Amino acid sequence: MNKKHWLLLITCIVLSGCSREFIESVYDVDYTPSNRFAKNLAPLPGQFAKDTAALDSLMNQFSGQVANKWGQDNIKMAGAKTYVKYTDGYLNRADIDFDNGTVTVETIASTDPTAHLKQAIVTTLLTPNNPANVDLFSSKEIAMGGKPFLSDQVVDQNGQSIQWSWRASQFADYLIKNKLQTRTVDFKKSYFVTIPMVQNHSKLRSYQYAAIVRKASRQYDIPEDLIYAIIKTESSFNPYAVSWANAYGLMQIVPKTAGHDVFNLVKGKSGMPSPKYLYNPANNIDTGTAYFHILKTRYLKGIKNSTSMQYSMISAYNGGAGGVFNTFGGGKTNAINDINRLQTNQVYWALTKKHPNSESRHYLEKVTRYQKEFHAMK
Structure with missing residues (x-):
């Protein structure tokens, strides 16, 4: 989200207590609650569904203090x-x-x-x-x-x-x-x-996490260069990262969605990870990589070609499995059958040109570009 949108939202909340409808018009996102255990996966929004309660609380408690000292035009x-x-x-x-x-x-x-x-x-x-x-x-x-x-x-x-x-x-x-x-x-x-x-500040930050990335890659069978590319895309290796979606840490994990999935489906734990847990780089990279494992073995299971699977996983990390399925006509079974009939370059073209969400289209382009860079560094 750009600074203009941040400022517009904060000004509205601080000065006028604006409505949810106004916030939705600024952010242009779907607030529909997710249910990761639903049988029909197509409507699921992915791990970046907004936690509106946390967002509202954050804005109300913090932005007023900043605006009081720095003014509405200088909020960062x-x-x-x-x-x-x-x-x-x-x-x-x-x-x-x-x-x-x-x-x-x-x-x-x-x-x-x-x-x-x-x-x-x-x-x-x-x-x-x-x-x-x-x-x-x-x-x-x-x-x-x-x-x-x-x-x-x-x-x-x-x-x-x-x-x-x-x-x-x-x-x-x-x-x-x-x-x-x-x-x-x-x-x-x-x-x-x-x-x-x-x-080379970005590379220096990435080097700090080499052992953690290697461990997660081996444990969940996810390529190291993909993990690095996701981290660079999401946070530029900023372990203090926090976003509008109430996402935390290097791989920008949302506790209520991806975090909840990993705790329940991989770790055998109830509930969801706390921000403190996700600000630990080892926990964050483990959780983000485990979520890719869930995408690969559960939500996108059935995609046969490994490259097509990887394109779909990257897209789903940002826009949800439902966004992938909707790109290919909607419905998990039909979409996966269509993906399996296509060449890998056709799958990539569809996800970067026809995905219903423009952010997800650009996301796949960016991640794959970074992935090639990290692969070349091996």
């Missing part, structure tokens, strides 16, 4: 490929754009702003590689300790990795002296610095 919130964290009573903000490879840290403190900014820079650089230590939807301070998340992905003015407080402090002083910028934010003066990440 964490997303799948962005890390946004407020601290110091919402006076400081860190914004990491994982797609573009930039880290922006700013403060709107009116008293001794450079001191506030320095503290915010140091905190951002030393934020630990543990999402459990960071509450993205409050201004609660971060529990420090352990290897910093941005270690090696950001280097100081001398090209050195930042892992210790003294180096982070020295780099913060350098940035404030040489890179400080200002702008007006809701009639307040903002002081900020923008730090470029190293060129």
Whole structure:
């Protein structure tokens, strides 16, 4: 979802308490509840069905605090490929754009702003590689300790990795002296610095999860390059990822749908995983890969060609098994028979040109492109 839609939704909720109908018109999604155990799988929306109660609660509790300090036109919130964290009573903000490879840290403190900014820079650089230590939807301070998340992905003015407080402090002083910028934010003066990440920052993040990906791949018989491609597409290897669909972590798992399926059908557990569980990279990758196993052995079972199966799995991860079946005329049996009669390139063409959901059409294109890149890196 783009920033314009975020701002429109938040403004509506904060200022006027808008209706569900308005939210639906902004998001253009189907809120129909899912039932993973229904006999007819065609209508199922997939793991990205919205958790509207959680979404509403999140907007109401958090956005007002942000708007109060930063104004309606300067609201930023964490997303799948962005890390946004407020601290110091919402006076400081860190914004990491994982797609573009930039880290922006700013403060709107009116008293001794450079001191506030320095503290915010140091905190951002030393934020630990543990999402459990960071509450993205409050201004609660971060529990420090352990290897910093941005270690090696950001280097100081001398090209050195930042892992210790003294180096982070020295780099913060350098940035404030040489890179400080200002702008007006809701009639307040903002002081900020923008730090470029190293060129291969995405690959560095991916390397952290190699052992976890390998284990999940072997356990569930899902290709490693596919797992990597899904993670890059969903979160750009951002373990703090959270999205509009109430999805969490690297593979953007929705607890009530994919999470519930994995717990019940694979793990033999009742209920669904918590956000804390899904923010653990090992749990997240295991859950996401297990969901692919469910798609392969249950919801899409019967597709004979392995490549056609993989295209269908990728599409279903985003748009549901029902979206795949509807692409080929609807109804599981008839759709699978049609898929089995087609060449793999025809299946790909149909899912990228005729799928009823435009997002799912582009999703398959993106994932397969990334998959080729990761396959070439082996």
